[in-house]
Amino acid sequence: xxxxxxxxxxxxxxxxxELDAAERQAVDGYLEASPDWRAELEEVAYARDAxxxxxxxxxxxxxxxxxxxxDMAKARARRRSRLPRVIGIATAAVAVAAAVIVSVAIPSPDxxxxxxxxxSDSHAVRNSVSDxxxxxxxxxxxxxPNRP
Amino acid sequence: MSASTARGVVVIAAVAALAGIGPFAIGGVHAGAxxxxxxxxxxxxxxxxxxxxxxxxxxEVTWADxxxxxxxxxxxxxxxxxxxxxxxxxVIVEGSRRFVHAPDGWQTVWGQDVQADVPAASAKxxxxxxDGPEVAGRxxxxxxxxxxxxxxxRERLYVDVSTGLLLRREQLDRRGRTVRAVGFTSIGEPAxxxxxxxxxxxxxxxxxxxxxxxxxxxxVSAPYRAPxxxxxxxxxxxxxxxxxxxxxxxxxxxxxxxxxxxxQGELDWSGLPSGGEPRTVAGRDARQYRTxxxxxxxxxxxxxxxxxxxxxxxxxxxTVLDDFNPSGSPGIVQRVTxxxxxxxxx
Numbered sequence: 001x002x003x004x005x006x007x008x009x010x011x012x013x014x015x016x017x018e019l020d021a022a023e024r025q026a027v028d029g030y031l032e033a034s035p036d037w038r039a040e041l042e043e044v045a046y047a048r049d050a051x052x053x054x055x056x057x058x059x060x061x062x063x064x065x066x067x068x069x070x071d072m073a074k075a076r077a078r079r080r081s082r083l084p085r086v087i088g089i090a091t092a093a094v095a096v097a098a099a100v101i102v103s104v105a106i107p108s109p110d111x112x113x114x115x116x117x118x119x120s121d122s123h124a125v126r127n128s129v130s131d132x133x134x135x136x137x138x139x140x141x142x143x144x145p146n147r148p
Numbered sequence: 149m150s151a152s153t154a155r156g157v158v159v160i161a162a163v164a165a166l167a168g169i170g171p172f173a174i175g176g177v178h179a180g181a182x183x184x185x186x187x188x189x190x191x192x193x194x195x196x197x198x199x200x201x202x203x204x205x206x207x208e209v210t211w212a213d214x215x216x217x218x219x220x221x222x223x224x225x226x227x228x229x230x231x232x233x234x235x236x237x238x239v240i241v242e243g244s245r246r247f248v249h250a251p252d253g254w255q256t257v258w259g260q261d262v263q264a265d266v267p268a269a270s271a272k273x274x275x276x277x278x279d280g281p282e283v284a285g286r287x288x289x290x291x292x293x294x295x296x297x298x299x300x301x302r303e304r305l306y307v308d309v310s311t312g313l314l315l316r317r318e319q320l321d322r323r324g325r326t327v328r329a330v331g332f333t334s335i336g337e338p339a340x341x342x343x344x345x346x347x348x349x350x351x352x353x354x355x356x357x358x359x360x361x362x363x364x365x366x367x368v369s370a371p372y373r374a375p376x377x378x379x380x381x382x383x384x385x386x387x388x389x390x391x392x393x394x395x396x397x398x399x400x401x402x403x404x405x406x407x408x409x410x411x412q413g414e415l416d417w418s419g420l421p422s423g424g425e426p427r428t429v430a431g432r433d434a435r436q437y438r439t440x441x442x443x444x445x446x447x448x449x450x451x452x453x454x455x456x457x458x459x460x461x462x463x464x465x466x467t468v469l470d471d472f473n474p475s476g477s478p479g480i481v482q483r484v485t486x487x488x489x490x491x492x493x494x
Contacts, residue, residue, distance in 0.1 A: 116444055119409050122409075122457075123407035131405065132198065139330070140234075140239055141234035
């Protein structure tokens with residue numbers, strides 16, 4: 001059992017004589033066996049003839065330039081305005097990348113929080129060895145909220 | 149003692165005196181004072197007297213900061229060469245050893261003798277001795293330490309005539325006002341001694357302690373700095389490695405001292421204790437605290453965070469700070485680097 005496809009674009013090519021021998025033979029077979037193919041062929045032929053019978057007119061001088069000029073100008077303007085923006089974005093991207101690379105490649109220094117009370121005590125202890133121990137070390141026993 | 153032995157002792161003593169051993173042996177930790185004046189001698193004696201006499205008393209510490217004046221009392225007791233400070237006590241002294249009571253027990257924070265390389269106070273300060281007022285009911289000799297340049301007295305010290313103890317010291321600013329003082333308000337025999345036996349609460353050296361002593365450093369490498377002298381004739385007399393990667397430099401002018409702590413890194417200003425006052429040190433931001441122990445200043449220079457602690461007057465401390473900030477205000481390269489890298493530092 002053979003399967004007959006629905007009418008398709010081959011009909012237009014058939015009318016224009018653009019099919020090869022095998023395709024033309026196949027379309028001839030469909031047209032002979034199928035009323036749908038024959039009806040479709042008539043419609044395609046009618047549409048082609050109708051279009052070819054329409055009168056042709058030349059566009060007035062400058063028409064196309066006038067129609068296309070704004071778009072062309074906008075396109076050129078867009079290209080021009082896009083260029084600095086692209087350069088700016090690229091520059092910013094490079095700067096950010098460089099900063100990130102620098103901050104990663106160069107180790108960030110450790111954060112230091114001096115333990116002020118402990119350092120004060122270290123000073124008092126060392127000082128008490130060279131100086132009067134009572135007046136130097138008494139300050140270590142001071143209880144005061146103001147002692148850092 | 150036989151006559152020959154006695155003669156030998158005399159000869160050895162004479163040779164020692166001629167060789168200058170005598171002054172070294174009794175001259176405390178000071179160096180360079182071949183003939184210490186009366187003020188110098190009183191100060192040296194006072195430094196030893198605290199552990200040579202038995203006593204108990206109350207020491208009052210007075211200081212002022214931006215919030216106002218503060219007073220705090222500290223109990224002090226000395227017996228059999230052991231000195232204790234604080235009610236529990238918090239600090240024990242025996243010879244050159246220092247013990248501090250921490251939340252997890254006693255810590256040995258110092259245990260080494262120091263070399264006799266502290267300069268003589270009289271080399272920088274004019275020491276004048278005269279009869280002083282009574283302090284805690286004791287007659288005193290007063291030592292005034294004045295700037296040799298302008299004659300201003302910057303420290304007054306009162307020494308007990310009978311024991312040689314330093315009973316009180318007052319620090320004065322350039323206008324002559326007392327800005328910090330430490331002194332006995334009462335002093336007497338150790339509690340319980342009248343019973344004829346050792347009191348139950350005599351200070352004793354802790355039987356167990358954890359060592360937290362700094363290590364002596366022979367040299368210092370970059371980025372740390374350790375100039376041999378700093379400020380107004382302060383001499384470097386000690387370099388130590390404290391815990392926490394902290395370099396400790398100890399400077400002295402014979403009367404006052406300045407500790408300079410150096411830590412490599414970037415100062416976390418937000419982590420500093422409250423109560424400090426903003427200052428500018430040679431064009432750089434600094435935070436300064438006036439405490440019971442003196443002046444504490446924190447600032448950053450280059451890759452190092454500096455914390456200085458000193459019992460010296462502020463204007464004397466400032467001269468030292470300048471020497472640890474040789475470049476003055478940060479250069480343009482440093483400013484640009486800080487500006488660019490600042491948002492990316494974490």
